[in-house]
Every structure is written in C-alpha cells, then in structure tokens.
Amino acid sequence: MRVLFDQGTPAPLRHGLLAHTVETAYERGWSTLRNGELLQAAEAAGFEVMITTDMDLQHQQNLAERRIAIVVLSTTSWPRIRAATQDVVGAVARSATEHFIEVHIP
Numbered sequence: 001m002r003v004l005f006d007q008g009t010p011a012p013l014r015h016g017l018l019a020h021t022v023e024t025a026y027e028r029g030w031s032t033l034r035n036g037e038l039l040q041a042a043e044a045a046g047f048e049v050m051i052t053t054d055m056d057l058q059h060q061q062n063l064a065e066r067r068i069a070i071v072v073l074s075t076t077s078w079p080r081i082r083a084a085t086q087d088v089v090g091a092v093a094r095s096a097t098e099h100f101i102e103v104h105i106p
Contacts (some may be wrong), residue, residue, distance in 0.1 A: 005054035069095035
C-alpha cells in the first residue's frame with residue numbers, strides 16, 4: 001500500500017512499515033497544505049492510507065466521501081509510538097476494509 005505520513009507522524013515509524021511504500025507530506029512538498037487540501041492531494045497521487053496524529057481530523061473533514069483510509073495515532077511521541085508499532089502496522093493492514101481507525105497509544 002502507499003502510505004502518507006502527515007506532519008505530526010514521526011518519520012522513523014516508516015521502518016515498521018517496510019511492506020508498504022511510505023512518504024511524508026514534507027517529502028512531497030505538501031507541508032503547507034491544510035487537511036482538506038492534503039487529503040485531496042494524497043488521493044490524487046494514489047495514496048491509499050494516511051497516518052496522522054490529528055485527533056480532530058474526523059470532526060474537521062467529511063471523511064465519508066474520501067477514498068483514502070485514515071489511521072489516527074493518539075500521540076506524536078516517538079518513544080510511545082515505537083513501543084506500539086505493531087498496533088500501527090495492524091491498523092494499516094485493517095485499513096483495506098476500515099476507512100477510519102484510531103490507534104490509542106498509552
């Protein structure tokens with residue numbers, strides 16, 4: 001799957017997603033795009049999943065109309081996310097059938 005990391009998603013997480021093609025919004029030159037514009041650009045570029053730490057995204061955007069699946073992490077803390085990498089990997093795998101997934105990271 002093609003996976004896009006939003007601005008707050010720690011880039012080292014990509015090492016846990018080796019089975020997927022991962023790019024960051026920054027690498028794509030999309031770091032200034034707002035959520036709706038970013039989702040539109042990601043869909044147009046063929047991304048299938050976006051991983052974000054924006055817990056408010058589902059309240060700010062109409063996600064029902066989107067083709068891209070959204071995985072939301074509950075923190076930006078890399079040490080905490082690193083400890084929960086398998087939960088994130090599982091959420092990305094489930095995104096093939098689930099459109100919006102929240103990963104609670106203690």
